[in-house]
Amino acid sequence: MTIVKENSPHIRRKATVTRMMVDVLIALAPTLIFSFVIYPIKTLIFYVISLAIMNAAEFVYVGLRNMMPKDDQKHTFKEKFEHSYKGKYGINNFLTASITAVIFTLIMPAGAPIYAVIIGALVGIVFGKLLFGGLGSNIFNPAAVGMVFAKLCFGNQYKVVEPPSWWFTLVSGPDITTGATPLTLVNGGALSDIGRYDLLSMFFGQMPGTLGEVYKITILIGLIYLLVRRSIDYRIVVSYLGTAFILAFVAGLSVFGLNNEVNPFHFTMYQMLSGGLLFGATFMMTDPVTSPINSPSRWIYGIVAGILTMFIRFFAALPEGVGFSILLANMVAVVLDHYEWSNPRYTWKKFVAMGSLIVVAGLATWLLISFGGFYHA
Amino acid sequence: MIAKTTKIHDTKNLVGALPSVKFLNAKYLYIATANARCPKADVFIKEGDHVDTFQVIGMRHGPFFEQPIHATCSGTFVGYEKHYHRNGKLTDFIKIENDFKDTFDKSIILRTPEEIAKLTKEEMTEIIKDCANVGLGGSSFPTYIKFQTDKPIDTVLINGIECEPYITADHRLMLEYPYRIMDGIKYVMQAFNAKRALICIKSKYKDIKAVYTQVLKEYPNSGIELCCVGNYYPQGWEVEMIKKATGIQLNPGELPSNRGIINFNVSTIVGIYKAIKYNMPVIKRMITITGDGINYPKNFRVRVGTPIKDLIPLCGGYKNPDKEKVFILGGPMMGASVPSDDCIITKTVTSIIVFDKVNEPEQPCVRCGSCVMSCPVHLEPVQIMNAVKCADKERIKKLNPLRCIECGLCSYSCTSKIPVTDYVRKAKVFAKL
Numbered sequence: 001m002t003i004v005k006e007n008s009p010h011i012r013r014k015a016t017v018t019r020m021m022v023d024v025l026i027a028l029a030p031t032l033i034f035s036f037v038i039y040p041i042k043t044l045i046f047y048v049i050s051l052a053i054m055n056a057a058e059f060v061y062v063g064l065r066n067m068m069p070k071d072d073q074k075h076t077f078k079e080k081f082e083h084s085y086k087g088k089y090g091i092n093n094f095l096t097a098s099i100t101a102v103i104f105t106l107i108m109p110a111g112a113p114i115y116a117v118i119i120g121a122l123v124g125i126v127f128g129k130l131l132f133g134g135l136g137s138n139i140f141n142p143a144a145v146g147m148v149f150a151k152l153c154f155g156n157q158y159k160v161v162e163p164p165s166w167w168f169t170l171v172s173g174p175d176i177t178t179g180a181t182p183l184t185l186v187n188g189g190a191l192s193d194i195g196r197y198d199l200l201s202m203f204f205g206q207m208p209g210t211l212g213e214v215y216k217i218t219i220l221i222g223l224i225y226l227l228v229r230r231s232i233d234y235r236i237v238v239s240y241l242g243t244a245f246i247l248a249f250v251a252g253l254s255v256f257g258l259n260n261e262v263n264p265f266h267f268t269m270y271q272m273l274s275g276g277l278l279f280g281a282t283f284m285m286t287d288p289v290t291s292p293i294n295s296p297s298r299w300i301y302g303i304v305a306g307i308l309t310m311f312i313r314f315f316a317a318l319p320e321g322v323g324f325s326i327l328l329a330n331m332v333a334v335v336l337d338h339y340e341w342s343n344p345r346y347t348w349k350k351f352v353a354m355g356s357l358i359v360v361a362g363l364a365t366w367l368l369i370s371f372g373g374f375y376h377a
Numbered sequence: 378m379i380a381k382t383t384k385i386h387d388t389k390n391l392v393g394a395l396p397s398v399k400f401l402n403a404k405y406l407y408i409a410t411a412n413a414r415c416p417k418a419d420v421f422i423k424e425g426d427h428v429d430t431f432q433v434i435g436m437r438h439g440p441f442f443e444q445p446i447h448a449t450c451s452g453t454f455v456g457y458e459k460h461y462h463r464n465g466k467l468t469d470f471i472k473i474e475n476d477f478k479d480t481f482d483k484s485i486i487l488r489t490p491e492e493i494a495k496l497t498k499e500e501m502t503e504i505i506k507d508c509a510n511v512g513l514g515g516s517s518f519p520t521y522i523k524f525q526t527d528k529p530i531d532t533v534l535i536n537g538i539e540c541e542p543y544i545t546a547d548h549r550l551m552l553e554y555p556y557r558i559m560d561g562i563k564y565v566m567q568a569f570n571a572k573r574a575l576i577c578i579k580s581k582y583k584d585i586k587a588v589y590t591q592v593l594k595e596y597p598n599s600g601i602e603l604c605c606v607g608n609y610y611p612q613g614w615e616v617e618m619i620k621k622a623t624g625i626q627l628n629p630g631e632l633p634s635n636r637g638i639i640n641f642n643v644s645t646i647v648g649i650y651k652a653i654k655y656n657m658p659v660i661k662r663m664i665t666i667t668g669d670g671i672n673y674p675k676n677f678r679v680r681v682g683t684p685i686k687d688l689i690p691l692c693g694g695y696k697n698p699d700k701e702k703v704f705i706l707g708g709p710m711m712g713a714s715v716p717s718d719d720c721i722i723t724k725t726v727t728s729i730i731v732f733d734k735v736n737e738p739e740q741p742c743v744r745c746g747s748c749v750m751s752c753p754v755h756l757e758p759v760q761i762m763n764a765v766k767c768a769d770k771e772r773i774k775k776l777n778p779l780r781c782i783e784c785g786l787c788s789y790s791c792t793s794k795i796p797v798t799d800y801v802r803k804a805k806v807f808a809k810l
């Protein structure tokens with residue numbers, strides 16, 4: 001019997017990164033299936049393309065990174081291959097690339113051209129992740145990088161694709177023939193159109209939009225699964241959605257007042273259920289790699305991202321702020337983690353900071369909207 | 378899982394219910410000449426000399442104190458032999474051949490209750506110093522130094538929490554010798570003139586609670602109470618224990634005596650009891666032998682100096698002897714692993730744990746934050762790790778690694794199976810430069 005030495009502690013808990021990543025994939029599955037049912041061909045094409053590109057990029061990257069150093073001996077290809085990959089490419093490399101691929105597929109609009117998907121996937125994985133050093137080292141959420149890049153470059157070539165009509169009639173939804181997503185309505189169109197989508201059909205995703213972001217019901221199932229399994233940090237979800245809720249309510253109050261046919265509560269729920277808010281909160285904000293390391297910072301991170309999202313929605317020339325605000329918040333996360341002030345204790349200062357962030361943002365929303373800052377033509 | 382780790386996978390209930398096996402007569406007993414706190418020693422006896430149990434046979438020299446060495450059985454001194462000490466070093470041990478007569482040294486007396494009642498704190502300190510009592514929970518800090526505090530003490534805390542998983546030595550001690558513990562507490566309270574003593578145990582141990590609710594009835598108005606605290610790890614760390622039991626939050630680095638508190642481990646208390654009552658140094662202790670590399674985990678009461686090799690066969694030997702094993706003296710979270718099973722039980726060995734070696738591949742850190750949430754002293758182990766990787770001294774210092782108590786929770790909770798605690802240890806070295 002051989003006895004080996006090791007440093008304490010000598011036991012480890014069971015939870016692993018692999019388990020966390022598999023959990024995320026499981027949580028994404030209902031949404032992916034739903035999107036496949038509604039847009040079978042689009043989903044399949046987008047998904048296969050991004051899965052292939054992202055895994056290939058990860059594979060090539062691992063190979064390049066662990067390349068055999070040049071020496072005088074001749075090595076067979078097999079030797080070189082083993083040197084690069086043996087023990088270095090594991091299940092986790094596959095899982096992380098696949099998660100990014102699924103998320104990227106689901107946040108691409110159904111009307112995006114295929115070359116936009118290809119380029120977006122490539123840019124997302126290479127510039128969003130691999131250049132930083134692969135799993136665990138990236139600053140930005142790779143899926144968001146890809147989506148935003150594709151949108152900025154090819155956004156004008158996106159077509160509006162309607163979900164099939166059987167889907168609209170399935171849950172006695174309204175008869176919609178417009179080509180606008182609900183957010184373009186708020187943002188570009190007339191606000192009174194807001195009544196056109198009732199909240200229930202938004203909840204089930206009976207509206208045009210991206211492949212996966214619209215099915216709130218399946219996203220919620222995934223969210224609950226992840227929270228129960230503790231594979232994501234509830235702090236981020238709560239603070240992000242909470243801030244968005246407060247700001248939407250303030251905006252609703254100042255746009256509609258209390259005695260209007262569209263009440264502010266309706267407007268708030270409308271904001272919460274439209275766009276990628278819920279999807280982003282569940283699958284993109286909570287990516288541990290790009291969120292801050294300690295609990296108070298995570299609250300602040302969620303609050304900042306929530307404010308950014310709502311401000312972009314209300315005041316910028318973009319209908320959808322989730323992707324952008326997540327990228328911006330990722331940068332804030334880096335700042336929050338700076339060793340000079342990062343500290344896992346909750347202090348009064350931090351509570352004051354969180355409170356005043358929300359209050360100031362709320363006030364700003366109210367003032368800007370009252371003075372006509374709300375971006376609608 | 379992104380969450381604070383508090384519960385540790387445990388097998389305590391496997392051995393906690395087993396009574397301790399008395400194994401008091403090893404053929405040879407080995408007494409260390411040096412230990413972690415005392416690197417040098419003088420030995421007063423020659424080869425072939427006869428020794429009595431409890432006889433002073435040498436003196437260890439530490440940096441600021443001296444510690445007599447006592448024989449733990451009667452017999453003949455047959456020479457020196459090298460074995461592994463708890464600290465993982467090969468150390469010279471005094472080898473005594475047991476004559477199984479157990480004749481006591483003449484310094485052993487029986488103090489009557491009246492005599493004990495007259496003892497002052499200074500006299501007790503002297504007795505404890507001569508008996509070489511140390512913290513038996515694993516710290517091996519000399520007890521008499523704790524006794525020398527001149528701060529007023531009003532609360533004595535007895536640490537029976539034993540928060541490390543797998544170990545049940547203190548658990549068995551509390552169940553089997555409650556009266557020794559109670560009398561020991563009374564002596565300590567008398568020494569410090571303390572009004573109150575709290576016996577802290579985990580609230581899940583119903584069996585200990587049952588025993589002490591009965592026993593406490595025989596000590597009315599003594600000020601001794603049972604205090605059930607949390608079940609988590611590291612509840613047994615003095616700062617957490619004091620906070621839970623008394624509500625006082627110590628500042629980092631503050632001594633408990635500053636706040637009128639003094640704390641002892643239960644086995645230390647039994648040691649104090651023996652010293653005050655009979656002048657006896659600690660020559661026996663409870664240990665647990667457990668782990669998935671052992672066939673039948675058991676608790677033992679053994680003489681200090683017993684070689685562990687004598688005990689393993691009593692546990693049915695090793696399970697799967699063809700597998701690589703890790704051999705740990707102490708708990709699985711903070712205990713030291715030794716390179717061989719050729720080691721000796723010293724006063725501070727609480728348990729022997731034999732695990733099959735697991736080699737879990739290390740994954741890149743995904744910044745999940747579990748280590749940060751779990752750290753009981755509110756450090757950020759992952760940031761410390763990153764700073765160590767860049768050898769950035771400024772950053773390491775700012776992150777305060779010296780406050781780390783090496784509880785091991787950061788490595789335990791890491792989802793990527795990174796040995797984070799090792800990096801924090803490195804950071805401590807850096808920070809001291």
Ligand code: SF4
Nearest residue numbers: 752781782784785787
């Ligand atoms: S070993 Fe040190 S750094 Fe790690 S959790 Fe324990 S106290 Fe914190």
Ligand code: SF4
Nearest residue numbers: 742744745746748791
């Ligand atoms: S070191 Fe481990 S526990 Fe700490 S953040 Fe990284 S992966 Fe999580």
